[in-house]
Amino acid sequence: MRGMSERQYAAYAGVSRGAIQKARIAGRLVLFEDGSIDRAGSDARRAALTDPSKQRRSPPRPKLKAVPEEALSAVGETLREQGLSAPVVGASTTFLQAKTANEVLKAQERRLKLQKLKGELVSLDRAKTLLFRLAREERDAWVNWPGRVAAILSAELGVDTATMHQLLESQVRAHLGELADVRTDFR
Structure with missing residues (x-):
């Protein structure tokens, strides 16, 4: 086999095998004599013949905003208050550390609300x-x-x-x- 199988080309192109079969039937693929798919030729032909409005586009990735240093230091401070390991300010905070700090802060906030409701805490x-x-x-x-x-x-x-x-x-x-x-x- 000189070229790629339908499964291989589908994995390479990031589409389903069914989409490759439809492209073959529609003549948007270049095939070798043995029936295998010519990757380079098929890429060019698919790009030229495929209607762009019918192609699936990956959703645009949201642009991530830079996290202010104060927020990172607050995360570290919260983690240290609870006796957990915290990153050095300026170092990258892992998602797990940020999520842990968030959960700790939510628990502290709930505790303060409860104390206020019980009358143990005043403004x-x-x-x-x-x-x-x-x-x-x-x-x-x-x-x-x-x-x-x-x-x-x-x-x-x-x-x-x-x-x-x-x-x-x-x-x-x-x-x-x-x-x-x-x-x-x-x-």
Whole structure:
């Protein structure tokens, strides 16, 4: 056999054997005397005689966008948080690593939603409001404290009540002034 069989040519051309048989019947193939298919001649004839609108085209491959470095580092960070091996930033991330990181992130997101539904987790704005309210109540309690205890302490120490109240109030206000400089960072 000088040329290719129908099966061989079909595998070479990337089409079914039936398509090759139809091409043979339609005269779009070049055959040797023994009935085998002349590959080069058949390629040229098929290209010239086959209607382009009836040819199957492979679907266009989507252009892949470059993945930002921040996303890759987030994948690595997520994997490391879970104790899994993570690629070095700048190295290629495998599909399996990215898929694992995605599943871990989805699980973390579900856990946070569940905690929020149970009331175990509150929004940052709500936490700030509650903390501000608590700090204000604490400050007000300390501002009123010298007036409540000045008389008791002055009686025990045998000093003037007004003087004791003045001393306690100045010390409490100084201390509250120091505490006012403390800033919370919610990041």
